[in-house]
Amino acid sequence: MRASLFITCYNDTLYPETGRAVVRLLERLGVEVEFRSAQTCCGQMHANTGFRSEAYSQAKRLVRLYQDAEAVVIPSSSCVAMIRDQYPGLFEELGNQELRDQFAALLPRVYELSEFLIDELGVEDVGAYFPHRVTYHASCHGLRALRLGDRPFRLLAKVRGLELIALENLDRCCGFGGTFSIKNAEVSSAMLSTKLLDVQKTGAEYCTALDNSCLMHLGGALHRQFAAMKTVHLAQILASTEANPMEETT
Amino acid sequence: MDPISRQAILDRIRKATAGGAPDVAGSYAGLERSYVRSGKLGADDRIALMIERLREYDAEVVETAPDSLAEAIQEQLAASGRRRFVAPEGLPAEWLAEGFEWKIDHGLSTAEVEQAEGVVTNSFCGIADSGTIVLHHSAAEGRRIISLLPDWHLCVLRASQVVETLPEYFARCSEAPVLATYISGPSATADIEMTRIKGVHGPRFLHVVVERDEPR
Amino acid sequence: MSHPANEGHPVLDPVLAAPFPQAAFTVLRNTQLRKNVAHATDVIQGKRNRLVAEKTDWQELRSAASALRTHVLENLGHYLEQFEERCTAAGGVVHWAKDAAEARAIFLDILRQEQASDVIKIKTMTSAEIQLNPAIEAAGIKAFETDLAEIILQLGDDEPSHIVVPALHVNRTQVREIFARKMNLPELSDDPKELTNAARTFLREKFLRVPTAISGANFLIAETGSVVIVESEGNGRMCLTLPKTMITLAGIEKVIPRFQDLEVMLQVLARSATGERMNPYSSLWTGVTPGDGPQRFHVVLLDNGRSDILARRGERQTLKCIRCGACQNTCPVYRQTGGHAYGSPYAGPIGAILTPQLMHLEHAQTLPYASSLCGACYEVCPVKINIPEVLIDLRAQVTDKEREEERRFFDPMYLGMRIANFIFASAGRFRLAQWMGRLGLRLFTRKDGWIHSLPSLGARWTMTRDLRGLPDETFRRWWAARDRKD
Numbered sequence: 001m002r003a004s005l006f007i008t009c010y011n012d013t014l015y016p017e018t019g020r021a022v023v024r025l026l027e028r029l030g031v032e033v034e035f036r037s038a039q040t041c042c043g044q045m046h047a048n049t050g051f052r053s054e055a056y057s058q059a060k061r062l063v064r065l066y067q068d069a070e071a072v073v074i075p076s077s078s079c080v081a082m083i084r085d086q087y088p089g090l091f092e093e094l095g096n097q098e099l100r101d102q103f104a105a106l107l108p109r110v111y112e113l114s115e116f117l118i119d120e121l122g123v124e125d126v127g128a129y130f131p132h133r134v135t136y137h138a139s140c141h142g143l144r145a146l147r148l149g150d151r152p153f154r155l156l157a158k159v160r161g162l163e164l165i166a167l168e169n170l171d172r173c174c175g176f177g178g179t180f181s182i183k184n185a186e187v188s189s190a191m192l193s194t195k196l197l198d199v200q201k202t203g204a205e206y207c208t209a210l211d212n213s214c215l216m217h218l219g220g221a222l223h224r225q226f227a228a229m230k231t232v233h234l235a236q237i238l239a240s241t242e243a244n245p246m247e248e249t250t
Numbered sequence: 251m252d253p254i255s256r257q258a259i260l261d262r263i264r265k266a267t268a269g270g271a272p273d274v275a276g277s278y279a280g281l282e283r284s285y286v287r288s289g290k291l292g293a294d295d296r297i298a299l300m301i302e303r304l305r306e307y308d309a310e311v312v313e314t315a316p317d318s319l320a321e322a323i324q325e326q327l328a329a330s331g332r333r334r335f336v337a338p339e340g341l342p343a344e345w346l347a348e349g350f351e352w353k354i355d356h357g358l359s360t361a362e363v364e365q366a367e368g369v370v371t372n373s374f375c376g377i378a379d380s381g382t383i384v385l386h387h388s389a390a391e392g393r394r395i396i397s398l399l400p401d402w403h404l405c406v407l408r409a410s411q412v413v414e415t416l417p418e419y420f421a422r423c424s425e426a427p428v429l430a431t432y433i434s435g436p437s438a439t440a441d442i443e444m445t446r447i448k449g450v451h452g453p454r455f456l457h458v459v460v461e462r463d464e465p466r
Numbered sequence: 467m468s469h470p471a472n473e474g475h476p477v478l479d480p481v482l483a484a485p486f487p488q489a490a491f492t493v494l495r496n497t498q499l500r501k502n503v504a505h506a507t508d509v510i511q512g513k514r515n516r517l518v519a520e521k522t523d524w525q526e527l528r529s530a531a532s533a534l535r536t537h538v539l540e541n542l543g544h545y546l547e548q549f550e551e552r553c554t555a556a557g558g559v560v561h562w563a564k565d566a567a568e569a570r571a572i573f574l575d576i577l578r579q580e581q582a583s584d585v586i587k588i589k590t591m592t593s594a595e596i597q598l599n600p601a602i603e604a605a606g607i608k609a610f611e612t613d614l615a616e617i618i619l620q621l622g623d624d625e626p627s628h629i630v631v632p633a634l635h636v637n638r639t640q641v642r643e644i645f646a647r648k649m650n651l652p653e654l655s656d657d658p659k660e661l662t663n664a665a666r667t668f669l670r671e672k673f674l675r676v677p678t679a680i681s682g683a684n685f686l687i688a689e690t691g692s693v694v695i696v697e698s699e700g701n702g703r704m705c706l707t708l709p710k711t712m713i714t715l716a717g718i719e720k721v722i723p724r725f726q727d728l729e730v731m732l733q734v735l736a737r738s739a740t741g742e743r744m745n746p747y748s749s750l751w752t753g754v755t756p757g758d759g760p761q762r763f764h765v766v767l768l769d770n771g772r773s774d775i776l777a778r779r780g781e782r783q784t785l786k787c788i789r790c791g792a793c794q795n796t797c798p799v800y801r802q803t804g805g806h807a808y809g810s811p812y813a814g815p816i817g818a819i820l821t822p823q824l825m826h827l828e829h830a831q832t833l834p835y836a837s838s839l840c841g842a843c844y845e846v847c848p849v850k851i852n853i854p855e856v857l858i859d860l861r862a863q864v865t866d867k868e869r870e871e872e873r874r875f876f877d878p879m880y881l882g883m884r885i886a887n888f889i890f891a892s893a894g895r896f897r898l899a900q901w902m903g904r905l906g907l908r909l910f911t912r913k914d915g916w917i918h919s920l921p922s923l924g925a926r927w928t929m930t931r932d933l934r935g936l937p938d939e940t941f942r943r944w945w946a947a948r949d950r951k952d
Contacts, residue, residue: 019941050865177838220931266777380744426725437700451700
């Protein structure tokens with residue numbers, strides 16, 4: 001099995017340790033990982049802010065790039081949602097038949113990380129060890145657009161040493177929402193403070209999720225408040241073993 | 251009324267929906283309806299559910315055999331402590347119990363109906379799932395005003411008229427009613443801090459006499 | 467104290483209202499409001515969720531409701547003409563209003579004919595949309611709201627903030643204060659039961675006296691020409707039974723094909739709106755019935771931009787809405803701001819898509835952005851309106867409009883987007899941008915490796931959040947180095 005990693009523009013730049021963890025994890029599971037360096041962005045930011053033609057040019061690039069990939073794995077549910085939910089409309093409106101066919105052929109081979117592990121590799125126990133108290137936040141795109149369901153929980157349940165503490169109001173949006181966090185910074189911050197009440201109530205050491213976008217928002221506030229809790233992408237927990245514990249970052 | 255506006259609006263709608271299916275009836279008939287259209291409960295359970303839902307709404311419910319219906323009504327009227335009642339034109343005479351002041355609605359004025367302390371009516375149907383009583387305002391059910399102004403309403407519901415689900419009620423309507431009122435408990439509001447307060451307008455006291463099919 | 471939600475009277479006119487971020491900024495500091503809104507929406511959501519969980523065919527009902535509404539919109543002209551024909555045959559008079567101004571004129575015309583000095587009203591958001599009450603008052607006619615929430619708002623000189631529970635932003639102490647003052651009941655306590663009784667008494671004499679009523683409509687039935695009103699309190703029944711004249715205002719999208727279709731619509735509406743299997747009172751009437759109810763009956767069918775929405779393929783689904791308010795109850799944005807911040811009688815997720823469209827995107831342009839696109843609204847919508855999809859579509863329309871305005875070119879957000887697109891078009895440019903970004907942000911990165919303060923747009927982030935400094939090595943550089951090593 002050869003998986004092509006689409007790291008996403010923001011993971012590449014801001015959270016490379018998540019990418020490194022995905023590579024370590026997949027290789028440990030016997031997957032050959034490739035990285036096509038021509039990749040940049042899926043176009044979500046532009047699409048959601050109303051810059052449709054710009055989003056389309058990025059979408060086109062992505063589809064062309066992965067034409068012959070066996071599987072494209074993406075550690076970001078919002079980017080996968082972009083491809084599944086918005087690409088069809090963009091290609092329908094702005095593309096030609098050839099591109100529409102290329103997209104249709106690629107679509108079934110695009111996976112969010114937990115989907116790839118559970119559905120494609122058929123594995124729940126990835127051999128991880130992470131002896132910490134952890135709470136899991138369900139990112140909206142993963143929860144509603146991708147309907148990931150209990151996949152993340154099944155993976156977390158098999159991580160040795162990990163104590164999972166349930167998050168109340170699990171399905172309530174953290175308030176990031178992409179450029180919403182800037183355009184409506186006050187409301188975004190109000191939603192963030194409501195979310196943090198639930199997160200901090202768990203008393204966990206780590207808050208994890210499948211999207212670094214939510215974690216950047218939650219973690220940014222936790223750090224601002226000198227809170228003891230840290231945020232970490234689920235991939236990093238799954239990549240962590242006794243021999244190779246998770247990389248410590250600031 | 252400006253006929254120009256009517257035409258303008260219809261023209262815009264036509265233009266907006268151009269290219270739609272020409273066969274409206276066919277496309278309507280083809281709409282998917284895979285929701286539950288009939289209940290699973292037997293007659294006894296159905297009645298029990300209806301009564302349970304009615305009681306959840308704080309309606310007073312009594313069951314009676316067919317030959318004791320008039321008696322059951324009389325008991326309810328007596329227990330109410332009220333005297334002046336209004337009744338629909340077509341209400342069965344046996345239900346007009348003795349010892350009370352009856353005003354039959356042959357076209358009472360609003361002021362006259364406002365004087366009444368209670369009302370007795372028949373009903374068209376009961377829907378058990380939601381505890382809904384349906385009035386089609388036939389002669390025995392009465393004009394809408396008489397089941398609206400008095401503070402106390404006694405409604406007769408025959409067991410054979412109780413269905414389990416809402417779709418079954420519609421299946422019972424051989425034609426659509428011209429007037430209908432659907433009562434699912436006494437009026438309520440939750441407008442003040444979401445605190446449910448019962449009895450705003452309309453009868454605050456609802457009594458239902460359920461007449462069973464067979465004598466017990 | 468008389469303006470529970472806002473400094474000054476809330477402005478629910480999209481033409482005059484402040485942009486959403488600005489309005490939200492003001493209202494977020496009103497902690498009483500936020501507490502009231504959170505409590506109210508939690509209660510309804512809880513009830514709704516319990517009933518939906520118990521309804522084994524909930525998803526099938528949603529599918530049927532959505533398909534039915536879609537079918538109606540596809541054949542709207544046909545059904546409206548059928549409604550008009552049947553309603554007229556039954557003794558009703560049907561009027562067509564192409565916009566708010568025409569609707570108001572029709573109402574005033576009828577009221578003048580009736581020589582009405584006052585009217586009683588059943589709650590209808592559509593009348594707020596066309597700003598009917600001020601027009602009626604200006605003509606010297608008193609308009610009495612009869613819905614408890616609407617009385618609270620009318621007497622309190624306030625505006626609705628929710629489609630179904632319009633006064634949810636007001637708590638009992640605030641209601642007591644309003645009623646004590648306006649109903650002249652200085653001894654009144656703040657017990658909701660007592661408050662409700664005060665309203666009941668206050669309204670009874672109006673129901674019995676005022677001969678003209680105005681209503682909205684939950685549904686218009688094409689097959690029979692009937693109107694359906696769904697309510698809880700009974701003020702609707704009072705208004706549609708006792709007066710001599712009834713004037714019903716209904717958006718053209720309110721029509722459904724047949725009486726039987728209520729079997730779907732009522733099931734999804736009651737559960738979604740108030741978390742009940744069925745609301746206390748629903749009423750259906752057809753034209754005029756001699757001896758029973760109003761003997762003069764008018765229906766005013768309102769377009770006011772709906773036919774334009776109908777014409778747009780992606781946005782047409784907006785008109786499926788049955789005004790249940792479930793989207794408002796579940797929206798995490800609405801939870802923080804309440805309804806007034808949206809500057810329209812239609813607030814929350816449905817407001818964010820309906821209001822700008824009714825305004826032809828000339829006003830309320832910030833509303834499509836008043837969302838984190840979390841999708842909770844779509845999940846609860848009983849007629850499956852894909853609100854996030856419409857929001858994104860409207861954002862594209864707003865942006866397209868702005869592109870034509872030269873001054874937008876130098877707007878930091880706009881400039882940033884165009885530059886970002888340029889960068890994303892090439893991996894080489896992207897790597898360069900990553901390097902430049904790392905270098906530039908180093909200025910702002912403190913000893914702990916985090917950024918605590920940024921200028922310009924970045925300040926909007928750092929006002930409440932830190933940002934971790936860009937790592938020295940991007941993922942792609944790490945990969946390239948690893949590749950070379952092998």
